[in-house]
Amino acid sequence: xxxxxxxxxxxxxxxxxxxxxxxxxxxxxxxxxxxxxxxxxxxxxxxxxxxxxxxxxxxxxxxxxxxxxxxx
Amino acid sequence: xxxxxxxxxxxxxxxxxxxxxxxxxxxxxxxxxxxxxxxxxxxxxxxxxxxxxxxxxxxxxxxxxxxxxxxxxxxxxxxxxxxxxxxxxxxxxxxxxxxxxxxxxxxxxxxxxxxxxxxxxxxxxxxxxxxxxxxxxxxxxxxxxxxxxxxxxxxxxxxxxxxxxxxxxxxxxxxxxxxxxxxxxxxxxxxxxxxxxxxxxxxxxxxxxxxxxxxxxxxxxxxxxxxxxxxxxxxxxxxxxxxxxxxxxxxxxxxxxxxxxxxxxxxxxxxxxxxxxxxxxxxxxxxxxxxxxxxxxxxxxxxxxxxxxxxxxxxxxxxxxxxxxxxxxxxxxxxxxxxxxxxxxxxxxxxxxxxxxxxxxxxxxxxxxxxxxxxxxxxxxxxxxxxxxxxxxxxxxxxxxxxxxxxxxxxxxxxxxxxxxxxxxxxxxxxxxxxxxxxxxxxxxxxxxxxxxxxxxxxxxxxxxxxxxxxxxxxxxxxxxxxxxxxxxxxxxxxxxxxxxxxxxxxxxxxxxxxxxxxxxxxxxxxxxxxxxxxxxxxxxxxxxxxxxxxxxxxxxxxxxxxxxxxxxxxxxxxxxxxxxxxxxxxxxxxxxxxxxxxxxxxxxxxxxxxxxxxxxxxxxxxxxxxxxxxxxxxxxxxxxxxxxxxxxxxxxxxxxxxxxxxxxxxxxxxxxxxxxxxxxxxxxxxxxxxxxxxxxxxxxxxxxxxxxxxxxxxxxxxxxxxxxxxxxxxxxxxxxxxxxxxxxxxxxxxxxxxxxxxxxxxxxxxxxxxxxxxxxxxxxxxxxxxxxxxxxxxxxxxxxxxxxxxxxxxxxxxxxxxxxxxxxxxxxxxxxxxxxxxxxxxxxxxxxxxxxxxxxxxxxxxxxxxxxxxxxxxxxxxxxxxxx
Numbered sequence: 001x002x003x004x005x006x007x008x009x010x011x012x013x014x015x016x017x018x019x020x021x022x023x024x025x026x027x028x029x030x031x032x033x034x035x036x037x038x039x040x041x042x043x044x045x046x047x048x049x050x051x052x053x054x055x056x057x058x059x060x061x062x063x064x065x066x067x068x069x070x071x072x
Numbered sequence: 073x074x075x076x077x078x079x080x081x082x083x084x085x086x087x088x089x090x091x092x093x094x095x096x097x098x099x100x101x102x103x104x105x106x107x108x109x110x111x112x113x114x115x116x117x118x119x120x121x122x123x124x125x126x127x128x129x130x131x132x133x134x135x136x137x138x139x140x141x142x143x144x145x146x147x148x149x150x151x152x153x154x155x156x157x158x159x160x161x162x163x164x165x166x167x168x169x170x171x172x173x174x175x176x177x178x179x180x181x182x183x184x185x186x187x188x189x190x191x192x193x194x195x196x197x198x199x200x201x202x203x204x205x206x207x208x209x210x211x212x213x214x215x216x217x218x219x220x221x222x223x224x225x226x227x228x229x230x231x232x233x234x235x236x237x238x239x240x241x242x243x244x245x246x247x248x249x250x251x252x253x254x255x256x257x258x259x260x261x262x263x264x265x266x267x268x269x270x271x272x273x274x275x276x277x278x279x280x281x282x283x284x285x286x287x288x289x290x291x292x293x294x295x296x297x298x299x300x301x302x303x304x305x306x307x308x309x310x311x312x313x314x315x316x317x318x319x320x321x322x323x324x325x326x327x328x329x330x331x332x333x334x335x336x337x338x339x340x341x342x343x344x345x346x347x348x349x350x351x352x353x354x355x356x357x358x359x360x361x362x363x364x365x366x367x368x369x370x371x372x373x374x375x376x377x378x379x380x381x382x383x384x385x386x387x388x389x390x391x392x393x394x395x396x397x398x399x400x401x402x403x404x405x406x407x408x409x410x411x412x413x414x415x416x417x418x419x420x421x422x423x424x425x426x427x428x429x430x431x432x433x434x435x436x437x438x439x440x441x442x443x444x445x446x447x448x449x450x451x452x453x454x455x456x457x458x459x460x461x462x463x464x465x466x467x468x469x470x471x472x473x474x475x476x477x478x479x480x481x482x483x484x485x486x487x488x489x490x491x492x493x494x495x496x497x498x499x500x501x502x503x504x505x506x507x508x509x510x511x512x513x514x515x516x517x518x519x520x521x522x523x524x525x526x527x528x529x530x531x532x533x534x535x536x537x538x539x540x541x542x543x544x545x546x547x548x549x550x551x552x553x554x555x556x557x558x559x560x561x562x563x564x565x566x567x568x569x570x571x572x573x574x575x576x577x578x579x580x581x582x583x584x585x586x587x588x589x590x591x592x593x594x595x596x597x598x599x600x601x602x603x604x605x606x607x608x609x610x611x612x613x614x615x616x617x618x619x620x621x622x623x624x625x626x627x628x629x630x631x632x633x634x635x636x637x638x639x640x641x642x643x644x645x646x647x648x649x650x651x652x653x654x655x656x657x658x659x660x661x662x663x664x665x666x667x668x669x670x671x672x673x674x675x676x677x678x679x680x681x682x683x684x685x686x687x688x689x690x691x692x693x694x695x696x697x698x699x700x701x702x703x704x705x706x707x708x709x710x711x712x713x714x715x716x717x718x719x720x721x722x723x724x725x726x727x728x729x730x731x732x733x734x735x736x737x738x739x740x741x742x743x744x745x746x747x748x749x750x751x752x753x754x755x756x757x758x759x760x761x762x763x764x765x766x767x768x769x770x771x772x773x774x775x776x777x778x779x780x781x782x783x784x785x786x787x788x789x790x791x792x793x794x795x796x797x798x799x800x801x802x803x804x805x806x807x808x809x810x811x812x813x814x815x816x817x818x819x820x821x822x823x824x825x826x827x828x829x830x831x832x833x834x835x836x837x838x839x840x841x842x843x844x845x846x847x848x849x850x851x852x853x854x855x856x857x858x859x860x861x862x863x864x865x866x867x868x869x870x871x872x873x874x875x876x877x878x879x880x881x882x883x884x885x886x887x888x889x890x891x892x893x894x895x896x897x898x899x900x901x902x903x904x905x906x907x908x909x910x911x912x913x914x915x916x917x918x919x920x921x922x923x924x925x926x927x928x929x930x931x932x933x934x935x936x937x938x939x940x941x942x943x944x945x946x947x948x949x950x951x952x953x954x955x956x957x
Contacts, residue, residue: 022321022323023321023323023384023386023387027387028387030387030388030456031384031387031388031390033456033463034487035462035463035487035488035489035495035497036390036454036456036463036487037454038382038390038392038452038454040463040465040487040497041497041564041576042186043155043157043184043186043609044157044564044576044578044607044609046184046200046202047157047159047182047184047605047607048580048605050182050204051161051582051603051605052503055552055558055582055584055603056479056503056505056552056558057473057475057477057479057505057508057552057553058446058448058469058471058473058477058479058481058503058505
């Protein structure tokens with residue numbers, strides 16, 4: 001069942017993406033705004049992720065390394 | 073105990089608040105500076121803090137479509153930027169059910185320096201330096217309340233002792249825990265309440281350095297890098313490689329990242345708790361050192377990968393979907409966590425209540441699987457909101473691993489510009505995880521911990537330990553592997569000033585609750601806690617700084633105009649309205665012989681004389697001190713400058729046992745360290761002679777008056793150790809002076825062609841006789857004379873002769889203090905010092921870092937005359953970065 005749900009989800013996603021209208025260069029002003037970035041504040045994000053890493057079990061799934069033990 | 077008195081905490085907090093207010097005031101000045109009239113502003117930037125006009129918006133749109141300005145649309149925030157960020161994480165008290173812990177909860181101070189910049193045409197550089205110092209108490213295990221793990225050590229119900237992790241429990245026939253009276257007899261009432269057993273730790277510091285290099289093609293980019301992280305008990309290094317491919321008119325970007333991490337564990341097991349911990353499962357990796365410490369040495373490795381797809385959905389929205397996988401193997405345990413096991417020894421059941429059981433409780437080091445496979449599935453969506461002109465971010469992440477943990481994270485934030493450079497970003501996050509298969513609050517095992525066989529005469533024939541096969545193969549009571557939910561929320565307030573400078577303040581509150589777990593709490597409420605994080609950051613947009621007229625690179629292009637890196641308050645800004653921001657890193661190292669004055673002292677002499685009226689047991693073997701300072705300088709007028717200098721310090725010391733000295737268990741500690749915010753200085757600099765400017769042949773003289781504000785700590789204490797409270801840490805390892813200080817100075821500088829020279833006289837005068845802990849560091853004075861030569865137009869070298877004097881400490885700690893080693897005595901501080909300084913300075917002539925000044929200086933001790941008995945000096949390194957604009 002899970003596989004079917006994931007499959008349907010991926011198919012839906014593919015359809016959704018293919019349905020996007022092209023965005024001309026002169027229509028991209030809004031996308032270039034700093035707050036529209038996927039990660040508007042990487043240093044803050046790093047700080048928060050480090051806190052979550054030392055307090056939650058699921059934070060370690062990211063590919064990045066470092067971060068130390070967080071053993072406390 | 074001084075550290076927990078609310079009054080002192082309040083005073084310290086109010087001093088820090090004062091510093092923050094001063095910083096904020098200083099930064100706010102930025103916004104009021106009129107732009108120089110002669111400089112037309114080029115409309116160059118794809119990002120502006122202000123709301124852009126229609127013309128700029130059109131240009132922005134055009135610029136954004138150029139390949140070089142936005143390698144991928146989603147990377148807009150990752151351009152050229154320098155960030156310096158300080159944060160504090162503070163946890164609230166755990167509920168110990170009637171016992172008040174003497175220990176402060178966990179607190180972490182983090183300082184983060186980050187540089188992102190375009191080195192050359194298509195080459196990007198990323199550099200991060202991160203340091204965190206943490207201290208406070210943390211759970212060592214989970215146990216039923218009747219065990220009394222946090223048993224009070226004083227009649228007022230305050231617990232400060234070594235936690236009790238061995239003991240006895242009474243159960244009824246259904247293994248419910250029975251309450252006991254004050255004498256350890258079961259009362260018959262059921263009490264299944266669980267509680268964390270809290271243990272304290274001395275402060276510890278971690279440092280991490282990351283470097284990343286990237287190269288951009290039109291449609292592709294690759295980046296690779298790595299980093300290392302050091303702390304006393306954990307060392308790790310990682311390498312990372314990634315790339316992205318943008319296609320479909322850059323509307324779609326595919327990202328792939330892979331990483332490999334290696335970590336080494338060198339955990340010194342808690343000496344006090346160790347006799348009560350069964351380490352048998354790890355005896356193969358536990359080493360016993362000559363001093364009797366037991367160190368667990370092992371390693372772990374991680375490989376991770378993530379594949380992401382970013383798609384622009386329209387002019388105002390984009391989405392990212394990603395999958396990630398991570399495999400970890402090796403030692404995945406936490407070496408400081410134990411699981412308590414109640415052994416139902418058949419031979420001891422005569423102690424059991426009627427129809428129940430008697431449990432002999434022992435503590436075993438936790439045992440986790442040796443491998444872990446983790447998968448993540450995540451999606452993020454960004455939508456521009458026309459009504460408010462803000463950007464809404466929504467995210468969801470699903471996590472699953474083969475330890476049985478499934479987690480969901482929901483995130484939402486809104487990046488909302490407020491006009492005039494202000495912006496606010498409120499955030500909300502919800503997290504829920506299920507418990508690991510092998511999570512157990514505590515275990516009950518139907519066997520004896522050990523069976524002792526005796527012959528008819530009562531002599532022990534054999535001791536048979538418990539059978540590990542009768543226990544679960546893995547077990548942990550670490551609350552991070554339990555089921556729980558967490559709700560957190562916060563906001564970031566940012567003000568972008570002219571010239572590409574922004575100030576940011578952030579707050580987050582976090583609440584961990586068993587009851588918030590999706591589908592109901594599988595863990596009890598005993599593990600609930602909350603925490604908050606506050607942070608402040610200064611951000612410098614290099615693109616804006618290098619393209620605008622503001623940068624003073626033309627005028628400071630000659631590196632000879634500066635004093636050597638090791639001197640503070642030696643430089644003045646030339647123009648009214650100018651700013652300078654600097655970062656200075658100082659590392660001082662001491663090791664070698666213990667000196668009495670200038671000559672080396674034998675162990676016998678140290679034992680007899682260095683700790684009078686007592687006998688010394690140990691002496692320092694090695695000492696390290698690092699200071700990180702932020703310098704924010706502003707020139708209201710050309711002849712008067714103001715400078716604010718917050719400091720962040722950390723110190724560490726290794727002790728050795730003295731030959732013939734009193735044996736001190738404490739010396740068995742490999743190392744102790746402290747760290748955190750230090751004192752904050754505010755300077756006023758006034759030009760007394762000479763016109764501003766860097767033209768050759770000029771002479772200049774300026775006076776400085778600094779005020780040292782006691783924002784650092786002077787009440788840091790050792791953790792309780794070897795069943796004994798140790799009291800205050802050495803004077804020199806406190807992070808502040810605790811007194812208000814005056815710092816006068818007089819600086820002369822001259823230049824002729826390639827040559828430059830100068831002199832500085834300075835001092836420190838303590839304005840109070842004693843601080844809140846009962847002492848005051850000595851007054852001091854220093855004199856420097858230097859000469860410099862510009863080797864090239866952008867590189868200069870300097871040679872400096874320096875003399876310094878520092879008086880002995882006045883007064884002494886009031887209260888319990890460790891008195892076993894020379895640095896514990898006020899008479900063993902201060903002295904006369906003569907040094908030679910070798911310096912280099914570079915002012916970057918072009919590119920995005922144009923005008924940035926980088927300098928280093930090594931201060932080599934020539935002669936030392938210590939007061940009392942002190943450790944030899946090896947030298948001091950200063951590295952600094954500064955930028956005028």
